[in-house]
Amino acid sequence: MxxxxxxxxxxxxxxxxxxxxxxxxxxxxxxxxxxxxxxxxxxxxxxxxxxxxxxxxxxxxxxxxxxxxDVKRVYYLSMEYLIGRxxxxxxxxxxxxxxxxxxxxxxxxxxxxxxxxxxDAALGNGGLGRLAACILESLATQGYPGYGYGIRYEFGMFRQEFEPYHQVEHPDNWLRYGNPWEFPRSDRKYPIHFYGHVVEHHHPRGETRYTWENGEEVLAMAYDYPTAGYGRRNVNNLRLWAAKATRDFDLRYFNEGDYIRAVADKAESETISMVLYPNDATAIGKELRLKQEYFFVSASLQDILDRHLALGYNLDALPDKVAIQLNDTHPAIAVAELMRLLVDCHELSWDRAWDLARRTFAYTNHTLMPEALETWPVELMERVLPRHMGIIYQINHDFLEQVRHRYPGDNDRLARLSIIDEQNGRRVRMAHLAVVGSHRVNGVAALHTQLLQETLFEDFYNLWPERFVNVTNGVTPRLWMIQANPALTELLGQRIGNDWQYDLDRLRALEPYAHDADLQKAFLDVKRANKVRLANLVRERTGVELNPDVMFDVQIKRIHEYKRQLLKLLHVVDLYRRIRAGEDVAPRVVLFGGKAAPGYARAKGIIQVINEVADIVNHDPAVGDRLKCVFFPNYEVSSASIIIPAADVSEQISTAGFEASGTGNMKLALNGALTIGTLDGANIEIRDAVGEESIFIFGMTADEVVEHRRNGPNPEAILAQQPNLAAAVEMIESGFFTCDDPGTHGDLGRYLRHEDPFFVIADYAAYTEACERADTLYADRTAWAEAAILNVARMGYFSIDRTVRDYANQIWDIIPEPVAPSRTNGAA
Ligand code: GPK
Incomplete structure (x- = not known):
């Protein structure tokens, strides 16, 4: 003592x-x-x-x-945390x-x-990384024992500049002044191995044992970021790993007298945690990426097991004391790594270890996009992680035995379910490894979970229906309302008190006042003040003047074909042409924000054409305040918190069936923007919550999209029937907006006419019709204010606190443990 x-x-x-x-x-x-x-x-x-x-x-x-x-803890394993300031x-x-x-x-x-x-701490790409940050904040706020594990990237998400129209990426040296929030823990280091080979040790009685030998070793060093709960004393921890060379890195070169080479190799081994891959919903087939994934997973699992044992629990109690959530498949190698640690290092039997692993892990899927599904060539996995490849074969063998037993003779099903894809040059399907190794698999919105069960994981769903659950995403009201929108927070406080800050469902208390003229006026005043705040920032960043009395129509998210920034752009061009033709159109400010993956040429082309159109439109004296178009540079968490409270309209216009959930849709609606959206992702649940009057739904449903594709889409035929749309496409491809690079807009025209993979053309008429419904309502300030207030009042379901409770109850089986003031440390 x-x-x-x-x-x-x-x-x-x-x-x-x-x-x-x-x-x-x-x-x-x-x-x-x-x-x-x-x-x-x-x-x-x-x-x-x-x-x-x-x-x-x-x-x-x-x-x-x-x-x-003696609490049970949850560990959230994520390659990304998009924290912000x-x-x-x-x-x-x-x-x-x-x-x-x-x-x-x-x-x-x-x-x-x-x-x-x-x-900003921008250690993430988009929704997936921001969700992880919201989840950690909510775990602490609700008093759950929940910890994050990830990578301390030296360089986070790149800084976006336009030169002048196209995106240029600059390194994000966020640690250049040091970082006061982190606690470097030089005593917390774990060895991480790569390469080498596996040696089998046969035992006359008992299982064969394996050792992994002669690889390279790097150390993972912990950096701790305390995470405080709101209105509670609980403070949890986010532990991020940085790669450090081992003390006697590469003895070989030292012995050969090549000191300089040995030191250079040290630097090389530390590149593992150097940079975040800036790809959103696209798998990266690079060896360094696999090493990043394994690096942080191995360090985290070693740390989790160390803590578990240090607390005095035995390994059989692992699933009773530990839940591990895999944020997408990026950490899915954890299934094999935990088996290695339990079987090779702690000498558990295979079957016992497998039972513990499966009851400990759960896996969240964030997309159905085929290009996002991670698969690793068997050859690469064998070279980098030879022991894990062997473990995956064993897992797959046991799993396929089960399938064979259940569906005798069904070889097609076996091939479909196998963790190894034998069709495409033998690859490890990480999603299959994650599903097989978990006791729960969740999608992130009701439609998404349903589609997972019907398409991507259909065979798994038939095998284990009880494993699949939905956990609809949410957002933290602390950042996305209290911090981002102090004016609305103040107004809410005056009207309904502050209980909603902990229990967002209490926003419903606002409903009875939705047609109160005083509240409507105050609400519109708040919105206008937020628009002035944004207009000042836009002037500072782009030089463009925005009129705060015009509708602010906002599409902020990663640039992706499926998210359909081109649909909004066609609308802008259509309006511009009609204004020039003397037509009277409802005025609007269209604001885009978002980054394109550096290697995603089509997305970068979309940014360029938006900037070019914006430049022409904003400088055309014939247009004035009736139309402004802005691409807000370097969209990040801190700018999102200025843009979102200023939005009147939220664009959530992805091709139905492709956006897993969306969370920007929730942030915008919570701040009083009305949604123009397809029946995709969480938009469906938002519509159900806010009611048809407070949302503008349009376009093909997910089923209709499938049907449309089956029927062989014909964009040219649609264009022939829609003169406004055809004129907009022609205006673009004619080079009217070409500022930089002649030819690029012709290519865009061809793309829309002949490819249009996400059905921008097919949904255009319905889309503009929805925009017009929004214009009509916007013109009636009273009706708009009422709809917007009701929208806020009914968004409580989309609190991250509800999301986290769903995970806690359906998946993790953990309960809150609020920290009580103690006698010796009792001050508030
Ligand atoms: C999905 F697959 C991915 C990915 O790599 N990155 C990412 O941000 C997003 N996502 C989905 O696209 C969104 O619909 C969803 O709301 C978000 O993840 C959080 O679940």
């Missing part, structure tokens, strides 16, 4: 005076600057340190309580935003200026 003064945790004061003291001390003691000379960045750093020491205190309290209460979120969730604002003011520093200095 350690002495009480050793076990005591400090208990730092959270009042203005205490914070001011901590911040001023930190300038000297941590930053190393004279407070008289400290820059704004120095003060930012000092403030961050004052917060982080308070966070880690609560982190340790939380950890003690979890250990005392941390300073304001940490201040708010720690409950010290206002005292800190005052403390900073006392020190002569404006907090808002400081908040704007922080770079």
């Amino acid at each position: 350690a002495a009480p003064e050793v076990t005591h945790l400090p208990n730092l004061p959270n009042d203005v005076e205490g914070l001011r003291q901590s911040i001023r001390d930190a300038v000297v003691r941590v930053v190393g600057e004279d407070p008289r000379q400290a820059t704004e960045r120095d003060w930012m750093e000092a403030l961050a340190f004052a917060i982080r020491e308070r966070m880690v205190e609560r982190r340790l309290l939380t950890r003690r309580q979890f250990a005392d209460e 941390m300073l304001e979120a940490n201040l708010r969730n720690m409950g010290i935003l206002e005292p800190a604002r005052q403390a900073m003011a006392d020190l002569g520093v404006n907090l808002d200026t400081i908040l704007d200095l922080e770079d």
